[in-house]
Amino acid sequence: MVRFIRSARVKATMAEGLQFAQEIANHINSTYPNRNLQVFAEMYGDYGTIYWMSDSESLADLEARNAEQMTDEKFVALLNK
Numbered sequence: 898m899v900r901f902i903r904s905a906r907v908k909a910t911m912a913e914g915l916q917f918a919q920e921i922a923n924h925i926n927s928t929y930p931n932r933n934l935q936v937f938a939e940m941y942g943d944y945g946t947i948y949w950m951s952d953s954e955s956l957a958d959l960e961a962r963n964a965e966q967m968t969d970e971k972f973v974a975l976l977n978k
Contacts, residue, residue: 899959903949911938911945918947921975925951928969932962 907914918936925934937948953959966972 899953899956901949901951901953901959904946907945907947914938914945914947917978918949921972922949924972924975925966928972929962929965 905914905918909917915936915938918938922934922936925932932951934949934951937950939946939948953962
């Protein structure tokens, strides 16, 4: 099992950052079955950091997922938002 973790620093308000992060997760989870992308936020320490996490069966599976998502025009548009 491989855990994917992506983090980002929020430049807007934390509420806006979490809304954006959840929008990404909702798109991935509704478009691709069994992804279970979750959103987390750091409360102490490095406040203003959000995280996306999901598990894959292998590195090959993770690589295939990432490649598939990068051809998804709606996903790329959300990232560029």
